[in-house]
Amino acid sequence: xxxxxxxxxxxxxxxxxxxxxxxxxxxxxxxxxxxxxxxxxxxxxxxxxxxxxxxxxxxxxxxxxxxxxxxxxxxxxxxxxxxxxxxxxxxxxxxxxxxxxxxxxxxxxxxxxxxxxxxxxxxxxxxxxxxxxxxxxxxxxxxxxxxxxxxxxxxxxxxxxxxxxxxxxxxxxxxxxxxxxxxxxxxxxxxxxxxxxxxxxxxxxxxxxxxxxxxxxxxxxxxxxxxxxxxxxxxxxxxxxxxxxxxxxxxxxxxxxxxxxxxxxxxxxxxxxxxxxxxxxxxxxxxxxxxxxxxxxxxxxxxxxxxxxxxxxxxxxxxxxxxxxxxxxxxxxxxxxxxxxxxxxxxxxxxxxxxxxxxxxxxxxxxxxxxxxxxxxxxxxxxxxxxxxxxxxxxxxxxxxxxxxxxxx
Numbered sequence: 002x003x004x005x006x007x008x009x010x011x012x013x014x015x016x017x018x019x020x021x022x023x024x025x026x027x028x029x030x031x032x033x034x035x036x037x038x039x040x041x042x043x044x045x046x047x048x049x050x051x052x053x054x055x056x057x058x059x060x061x062x063x064x065x066x067x068x069x070x071x072x073x074x075x076x077x078x079x080x081x082x083x084x085x086x087x088x089x090x091x092x093x094x095x096x097x098x099x100x101x102x103x104x105x106x107x108x109x110x111x112x113x114x115x116x117x118x119x120x121x122x123x124x125x126x127x128x129x130x131x132x133x134x135x136x137x138x139x140x141x142x143x144x145x146x147x148x149x150x151x152x153x154x155x156x157x158x159x160x161x162x163x164x165x166x167x168x169x170x171x172x173x174x175x176x177x178x179x180x181x182x183x184x185x186x187x188x189x190x191x192x193x194x195x196x197x198x199x200x201x202x203x204x205x206x207x208x209x210x211x212x213x214x215x216x217x218x219x220x221x222x223x224x225x226x227x228x229x230x231x232x233x234x235x236x237x238x239x240x241x242x243x244x245x246x247x248x249x250x251x252x253x254x255x256x257x258x259x260x261x262x263x264x265x266x267x268x269x270x271x272x273x274x275x276x277x278x279x280x281x282x283x284x285x286x287x288x289x290x291x292x293x294x295x296x297x298x299x300x301x302x303x304x305x306x307x308x309x310x311x312x313x314x315x316x317x318x319x320x321x322x323x324x325x326x327x328x329x330x331x332x333x334x335x336x337x338x339x340x341x342x343x344x345x346x347x348x349x350x351x352x353x354x355x356x357x358x359x360x361x362x363x364x365x366x367x368x369x370x371x372x373x374x375x376x377x378x379x380x381x382x383x384x385x386x387x388x389x390x391x392x393x394x395x396x397x398x399x400x401x402x403x404x405x406x407x408x409x410x
Contacts, residue, residue: 005084009091011039095169117191119160120150124305175397181330204386225296230258233305245353250275301325317373340373
């Protein structure tokens, strides 16, 4: 069986790109062939010897008509490679998307809110509250009323048109997959037939190496944040909470984003009572794993409705408890009092109390971390993900009347 992966960035960038790298290796390790169409290289280009990887010009030109050369390239590659199923991970040019979907049984993974939200965040930044408005003309007004998008008129119009352009190919997709119940509901509200939406358990690659880790990390009072330095990730809430946590403690902040300097300045301005250490920039798996091992707990203070929140289960795979706001898909993996603590969105006082509890009680942190590790092993392992994904490929092919062919190594 040959799988065509269609992605935007084929390189290090974030959770989606890590998933692409991991699932490609997983599929190939079980006898499937993988072909990749990508738009850009991301922070650094992935390359796997023997894998066919093609950069497609204009793949992310989300509203314009594709040039004849791009259409001809995609047609030629589909004819030459003859994939059995397409596994699309990004919103693509409507003409190129329609060409792929009409040619192949197709599975679309909605990693984020981009298919029904012009800004892709579903967050009213003026009030830091999730947006529950369905896609439509109100989205353009809310860009100014709720500060949920750019205030540049041409950007507001282009992002609105990007979502509208999905009508050219998204309704033709055979199976849609998401990784949380929250996203399943949002897609159904956006008009996708409920019987075509499946929850696919995420795949945590680091689990096998990290499951051997035992107990709290090297620094007994270290709190970790991993994520983008952008408003939706809620780092300012964590700083405000840490101002209420009695020292001694150490806060490690790792990530990248346009608010990096602003967040560093905010931490200095608040004169937090503990030590704050920033790791700005892209961290490879080894360095990130070291941060997970060295912390007592991870905090996920997201303001936006996280589609899933992959860093949480990653930390849990290292035996670390998580404290996070009860938003979006986070409750699918963060079980309150079992794998960590859920906190009402934006409740800085409650967030501080839960962090302090885990810092002050290493036995509690160890118990919750161990339960989280077991949860990740049972729900997000390689076998669970592969079995579910092959079943989804099979359903897509059955809907098209194609035969599922899986090589057995």
